[in-house]
Amino acid sequence: MEERRYRSASGAPIALRRRQHSASCRELAVRCPRLQLRSLSATTSAVWLAAYGLFVLSENSMVLSAAIFITLIGLIIYLHFVKIDQESLLVIGSLGIQVTSCYASGKESTAFIEMGRVKDVVINEAIHMQKVIYYLCILLQDPGDPQGVSEVVPLFQSSKPRLDCLIEVYKSCQEILEQRKTAPQSS
Numbered sequence: 742m743e744e745r746r747y748r749s750a751s752g753a754p755i756a757l758r759r760r761q762h763s764a765s766c767r768e769l770a771v772r773c774p775r776l777q778l779r780s781l782s783a784t785t786s787a788v789w790l791a792a793y794g795l796f797v798l799s800e801n802s803m804v805l806s807a808a809i810f811i812t813l814i815g816l817i818i819y820l821h822f823v824k825i826d827q828e829s830l831l832v833i834g835s836l837g838i839q840v841t842s843c844y845a846s847g848k849e850s851t852a853f854i855e856m857g858r859v860k861d862v863v864i865n866e867a868i869h870m871q872k873v874i875y876y877l878c879i880l881l882q883d884p885g886d887p888q889g890v891s892e893v894v895p896l897f898q899s900s901k902p903r904l905d906c907l908i909e910v911y912k913s914c915q916e917i918l919e920q921r922k923t924a925p926q927s928s
Contacts, residue, residue, distance in 0.1 A: 754774060766832070769910050773899065791808070820846040821844060826845050828896070828897050830897075832914055832917050838854045839853050877910055879893070
């Protein structure tokens, strides 16, 4: 297993783990920084201080209870549905591509794309605010038109790696896709 350090589009540090299981099977995982206790404490303190200020003005204890309840529910929702710690891509030349997202709460979300549906893996660019960002995506083949693309599946949407990291992942994917194209087709 090999791990390299990169930066995300926002400048946050990320790590790319690359594991080769066999010649036609690779796993590529992008790890995002974990939730920082400092930022969590600052946000919680700010909400509770604001609630205490409202409590002093209104003399209603429900304000404090509501602040604690809202903070805890918000944290649970953030950890379970928003904060992704790791995004991984498992490319198996003979089967397909598995895309997995691991949330901070431990929940995992997995999608599988059969290799027969994969037309190509490409790096695309988009204009976001006032800058150009790059993202990796899988082009799915249109069943009605072999030359057409039916869908574009973006990868690493949460970690948003910069171009240098995307090129590394792209090259690994292309090596496996090329093996599949050059391998003799069995009937």
